[in-house]
Amino acid sequence: MSTSSNRQMKLAAYVMAGPVSGHHGGWRYPSAQHDILDVRFYQNIGRLLEDGKFDMMFVPDIQALPRRLGDSLASQLTHGALGALRLDPMLVLTAIAASTQRLGVAATISTSYFAPFHIARSLATLDHLSAGRAAWNIVTSFQDAEARNFGLKEQLSRDERYDRADEFVEVACKLWDSWHDDALMWDRATPQFADPSRVAPIDHHGRWFDVEGPLNVSRPPQGRPVFVQAGASERGKDFAAKWAEVIFVTHSSLASAQAFYQDIKERARSFGRDPDQVNVLLGMVPVVGETESIAKDKQALLDDLCDPEAGLSTLSYQLDVDLSPFPQDQVLPDLEVGGVQGHYREVAELTRKQNLSLREIGKRYGVGPLRDFNGTGGEVAGRMQEWFDARACDGFMVQMPYLPGGIEDFVRLVVPELQTRKVFRADYTGTTLREHLGLDRPAH
Template sequence: MSPRQLHLNGFLKGAGEYHAGWRVPGSPPDAGVSFPFLAEQVRRLEAATFDSVFLPDLLGVPDDPPEVGERVAWSNDTLEPTTVLAALTTLTRHIGLVATASTSYHQPYTIARIFASLDHLSRGRAGWNVVTSLNDAEARNFGLPAHLPHDVRYRRAEEFFDVVAGLWDSFDDGAVRADQATGAFFDPAGLHWLDHHGEFFDVAGPLNIRRPPQGRPVIAQAGSSGPGRALAARIADVVFTRALPLPDAQAYYASVKDQAAGFGRDPEHLLVLPELATVVAPTRAEAEDRFAAVRELLDPRVALADVQYWAGVDLSGLPPDAPLPPLPPGNNRSAGAQAEIYAQAERGGLTIGDLVRIVADGDGAIIGTPADVADHIEEYFTGGAADGFNVSFPWLPQTLIDFTELVVPELRRRGLFRSEYTGTTLRDHLGLPRPASRHAGD
């Protein structure tokens, strides 16, 4: 058996992950809506044999104060991701193509059709990042006054996925024969109506597309709350997690794998990929100097707003040396991310100002040499904390170029990462089986 291999996903925001990344000289100011620029980055990731590229999404402009919102690029100027992925299918041959789509503000039939289409267009390289959305601004774009309550949106997500997965199994493998000689396009015995009636959806089916090449596109999820972890453990092939200290990452890894086993799944078929941001240079001093120059471009009000957003509490008017205020009842932010930032503050006795400085300092980014980054990756990968990483790029294109040209060769030298693709589908890259249809054996 070949040695266990690292999995790398490129977490791509045109404006960069760092809030001031769009201001870095050499980063195009229209990066979020420039398809040629995005395509160039994806081709670089494919040349470096990344498993996949992932495009995140929001369905609205966050409720930031004007003095903050006007300084933020990504959430205010970005293309719809499945449209971008459809275009990328014509320019790439190997890399997996993953996009976010919300279960709170879409309909299952539409999402089933979009991602089945992407899987066919890419010949088996599509992936769906299942999210329940984040904020009230998104809800108001879909006729609701506020975001769905946390428990409601996760119940909806569970049912939503089951409907989509059922629709993908509308046709048996091989049921579409397209026999021009006989005139039989498909075998009626291989077509299945869904006839779903649930709490949130009534969907008759069937889907008007033959079964996707992968059986179903790869499912990604970023579950960190209790319901989020349970959803990830039940449905996900890949789990994207926040960057955590090693002991916390090991605990999360073991927990979600155990939960997957509890659902009757093989834990090896659930891959955990923590986020990893890097600023890399041949020497540590050079990397630190590069980041210091970019840090100067960050407005401190944007860093404060970031802490406030994820903490889910109003920090305006509080002094920097104050601790985070108690959570108000009925708070409806991302529960997992919120719990993690409060745990971080409690663990380190951190004030609001401390948390703002952490964001400004790169929010856990590894700033150093290729060996420094590879050491971090290897420690988590071999230490029961990760199956790979969701690699984000503080500013583009430079930090992506540096990772692919400096870190990837070091990982290959250590025998941790592939030097060429050996399969054709995203499931092949990830070492995941093609799921059988729910109707197999009927």
């Protein structure tokens, strides 16, 4: 395990290819840009993150425009909430890869609605085109609305989703390994483009998939893309411990983040993995200013721009529960939740500890529940180091409250403070995302 003196913080940026990345009031903030349908908006963000030496840019995704709150599209569309509009992450990230040299590019792709051959091929392509910077956020999806966009009445049960995901990732790994690293020869004279003895079918036959292979793309530079995951149910945590190299979590207290961190590292060990090959990144929404009072004013304005209904609308689809029948001035009762367990845990914890009404929960959810990372660059960096040193995480998934200004502030004010404290790189030392994250390249 790395010692405290040389342990380096990992930084990823959570960038929605849509209106909200961290704060539901963000797109209404006066300096927020609205050209989210223009490729140059994302390319500028990629370059800003690379200037800040970020490990990677992470793009979340879902497969539906949610109408979970009151069976209506109105709340998402009116408030420009988290699910209101989403571009395809793979296409956005290909454009980012083309305009950066070092930044990792992480795409969210569901194992419940696509086929392993298709996804293995797209990700191998992204890893080649980015020269070894691709990552895959492996999600199992969580809403019936997504299933209905793919010819199904409802989604598979949680266990079935994870069974399918396990086999999906296994097949994808076989496909990436269907070419040996040295299969491509490019010998003009003989001629020998590729060595047929170094490429082979996979002939996979399982419960969910029958795939002959081989892939029609050579083995990716990183062997396979970096695996990211964010499941929080028992099955989700086991899946993460088995496969994930980066785990994205949200917590509203240091103690719960520390407990999760310990638990997931133990689980990784029980799967025979080195816990240092599993990086836990904690979601945070930093509001940074040159002075404390500038940061406070910014925070107040942002919060003022967030309607509680925006948060409730997003929470409804993320829990896959219609919250409209519950009285907003009362505390949310305990629920059976089919959706994201991590988000429910966080909201239940807030409700229990602070006795918040549903309306207050909506507001807190909309503005980002973890409020500890606001202030001057020094204050934010100090708090990040505190959580990092306390082994609550190995780094952060920074969710900028508004774009692109939130990134500019973070890179200008927080990153230099982290570098001065020697907990974050002054420059990239490698070229691939695996090298940035200190991850082994999987052998063939």
